[in-house]
Amino acid sequence: MISDLNSRGESSGEVPTNGHGPAGDPAASNAIAVEHIVKKYGDFTAVDGVSFNVKEEEIFGLLGPNGAGKSTLIRMMTTLIPVTAGSARIAGHDVQNDPDAVRRAIGVIPQALTSDLDLTIEENLNIYAKLYDVPAKKRKAAIDELLELVDLTKWRSAQTKTLSGGMRRRLEIARGLVHSPRIFFLDEPTTGLDPVSRVAVWEMLTNIKSHRQLTILITTHYMDEADRLCDRIAIVDHGKLVALDTPAALKASVPGSNVIEAQFDNVPAGWEDRLKKMSEVTSVQHEGAGMYRVLTGDGSRTTTELVEAAVHSGVKIRSLSVQNTTLDDVFVHYTGRQLRDELVKAHAFVMPPRPGLQP
Amino acid sequence: MNHILAIVEREMRKFFRSPALMMASMVFPLVQLIVLGNAFGGKIRDAKLGLVDQDGGTQALKIREAFDSVRANMRTFEPVYYNDPKTAMDDVRNGKIQGAVIIPPQYSRRVYEQDQPRIALVVDNSDNFMSSTLEDELTSITNALNQPTIEPRILQQTVLQIVELYPYIEYMKYLLPGSITLAMFVSVMIGGGMLYIDDKARGVHEGYLVTPITKTELVFGLNAAGAIKAIMTGVVITVIGSLLAGVGTVFNPAIAVQLLILIVLTSVAFNTMMFLLMVRVEDPLVPRAIFGILNTLLFFPSGAIYPIQAFPKWLRGIAAVDPFTFAVHGFKSILLKEAGMTAIWPDMLYLSIFALITLSIATPLFKRTL
Structure with missing residues (x-):
């Protein structure tokens, strides 16, 4: 089991696990299966041979300091960036060979707020429902249900740029679920939110989980968030998996x-x-x-x-x-406690936020 | 197809929610049409021309009368009388007056004796346009003085020149095809180039890159949306510009259809060109930075504001492949000459082939991943 994961290097010895690691329970079906996945930018290795499995309907947390490789990992799993080596199977489909099937099976909330600011909540959801081929007859019902779930029904006609950061994040969650995906990826969903909005997002996710059969993979660097939401947690550092277990087992370790x-x-x-x-x-x-x-x-x-x-x-x-x-x-x-001042390849120019529109 | 329509719908909704962007793409060409049309289309008015009469005879008086006639009619210049040629020449150098005519002593006597009478024109040739205008006007006056028998006809010509008190319209008409073309270029620059790069910079494109939309659908959707914005801009500027410049052909239904076809092809060609130029750009400052370069490189060699026949060979080379040239030629043929489809089909063919080639190159270069 430990051989399926990365060794932690000099500071921690072995990766602690409770037996539910990559090859954990062979009977349990895996929604996500990542094997020795690598991402390199030139000489820099952002993700270095990470392996783990996520079971159906599990909430799985990816933790790590800034620059540890969490977002790179999630971007590979969501087909946003090509994999250098290794493989990732999402809902049974390989991200490299069958990316469209992966995209249909997953909902993704990227780190950036990606809803169109000039469109209303309903328009945003409608456009994405069309992009996900949600049949026209089911579209309205799906949007109505999601707006109820994320408590945005009465703001459905409001332009996104008029919403608070917490409301915009809830819109993103609704948008990611508009096609009823099996697996939901959330990349730091509560970063930048005030404590009340964070708790609201947590409650929303728990509520959604109780209504839908959903596997959730979430990255965060808020430990309390991971502790509260996740069934299992993987800790990533320097592009490697350094620990994987339940929150209780990790604390005991x-x-x-x-x-x-x-x-x-x-x-x-x-x-x-x-x-x-x-x-x-x-x-x-x-x-x-x-x-x-x-x-x-x-x-x-x-x-x-x-x-x-x-x-x-x-x-x-x-x-x-x-x-x-x-x-x-x-x-x-x-x-460890050292700062992660690594240089990584910039994916793109980073646009300064529009004044007054960020959470 | 549904995916393409979804991308187009998204872009169009954003476009109509940001009227400032739409206005910006239309205001610039209209301002240029009005300002350039008036600035370059006019003739010199009320320049100050010094007159030193050292002769004082009857023939010198005829020159003074001719000057007064110009002041009263064409108003090209207003005579300022000097007694001393040195003071007049100093004032030309100082810029107080734009030129000086010196009638030398014995001028009248030489006229009567047919002994090569001469008058002198002193001009500030650091301003070519002004000096050539004064030279032309003075040449015209001396010709008139040399052929007194046709004096009544000269007066009639002066009356005809009064009709040219509205010379601006002529140049504005000439400029109108360029302004329509420029409006569509600005529209694709903002709507087709900058917006997608801004989306990339803000990470907004991650949202639709994780959907099952294919690369081809995304490319076609983005290009269709950009072209539709340019078409709308083109139609609006064609109508407003025609009204401003006094071109009535646009209201002929047959010509309107020809114009619409040309607007569609120009919009598509411009948008695919912009898409190719921006397909790998990440930094949203790049399109803003290269806007001036592209504008100069594509608009000015197109014959929109100056005839291509006056260009050196290398500039004609740019004009020969510049899609602006074909668009401007097409709009001129329809709007100003009413030449019909036979005159514009080569332009339409070139714009179509240009769009196909640029799109064929841009599509494989477009990155479906981050």
């Missing part, structure tokens, strides 16, 4: 079950080393301004030791909190 966040005043030299030596502590991260993030297998015991050490050394504790490990910790554990 990180050494230390608790996180202590503490801020100190006047820390003496060697304070970080002292923290690292405390019992059950697996890692310490200095986050600046006297703030330390300590991963530990026993939160209570480490907290007690930490308070004692502070009192003994005359260090003032400004704040202290203990919590369970989150996907943030999983993410940092598997991807």
Whole structure:
């Protein structure tokens, strides 16, 4: 199983998996099957031999830092860019040999807001229904149902440029579903949205999932989003798959079950080393301004030791909190903390947003 | 076919939702028609011409009367009288007056003695147009003085020249075919070139690249939409321009049909040309940057504003393959000469072949992926 995935390299050892990886349950049918897929731009390898399977009706999350290769991966799976090597079968169709069959089976919400700003919500949906060959008789009913699902019925005649960012994202979701696809790809669907709009999009996706038999592949760098929505999560970094499992299993795979966040005043030299030596502590991260993030297998015991050490050394504790490990910790554990300032080939000139029209 | 229609519908809805774009594609050629038509179509009026009469005789008086006649009728120049030739020449150099005529001493006596009478014209030849106009006018006056027996006919000619108080219309008519052609070019530049590249830059095209539309359908849809916008622009400018320039032929139904055919073929040819030029462009600043170059390279050699016969060979070479040339020739033949289909079929044939070739090259170059 692990051999089907990428090895993580020096920092993490093996890819943790709960047995539902690429070759996981042979009985389960796969909506998406990606095998050793590679994308190169000249000498730069954006995606490097990634393999995974997504089962029917699963919500699968692709996580990774900026520039990790998530969008490249999703663009290959949605036929937007050619594959350099390897293969991807979507709904049983090969993306390279049968791209039209793939396109008919999938709905895609690209990262950019791609609805026409000058058209109304209904016009946008109508045009795309025609592009997807939705029969004229079924078009109106399909659009009415989708507008209800994404709660945009009363704005159906509003021009897209007058909508808020959250409403436009909901329109995109409706547009991606206008032909009732089997598989739904969402590339960072909540990036740039305010917290309320994000929650609204989550609820909408959950609602849609309950109404339709849909497999969803979602990329995000919001850990809470992945935790809440996804059945399984793959973490991608430097174009490689570094972890793949359920959110709970991934959290369990990180050494230390608790996180202590503490801020100190006047820390003496060697304070970080002292923290690292405390019992059950697996890692310490200095986050600046006297703030330390300590991963530990026993939160209570480490907290007690930490308070004692502070009192003994005359260090003032400004704040202290203990919590369970989150996907943030999983993410940092598997991807590290360095910035991803990679140069990648620009797909196109990036047009500045129209003033006042972006979310 | 449904996919092509969907792309056309999308483009047309966007087009009508952005009236500013539609206006921009029409206003520029109309402004050019009005401004260039008036600026280049006119004749010199009220130039100041110095007159130094060192003779003071009866023949010199005839010249002064002729000057007054020009001032009263053609108004090409207004005489300014000087006593001293040096002051007059200084004023020509300083630009206070545009030329000076010097009637030398003994001029009248030489006329009577038929002893090679001469008058001098001092012109500022840094302005060729002005100096040649004054030279022409003075030549005409001296011819008239040399042939007094036909003086009444000269007066009659002067009366005829008064009819030319509306000379602008003549040049505007000449310019109208070019303006119609230019309007369609601006339309495909905005509607066929820039909009698709702007879509690409904003990532909007990702939306329809993930649909099952084929490359050919997408190419035909985008080209059909661009051509329809250009056709609408062409029709509107033909009507408005004809009214402005005083061309009535457009209201003849047979000619209107010929015009429509030519507008359709020109729009398609221009749009496929623009599509080929922009098919691999990613940066939306590129079409904006090359607009001026294309305009100069295609519009000016076409004979729209100056006869091709006056061009050097290399410029005639550009004109020979420039689709503008054929469109302008076609519109001139129909609008100004009412020459009918027999005169424009070579233009129509060329525009059709041009469209086929450009589309055949552009289609394989079009990228169905990002």
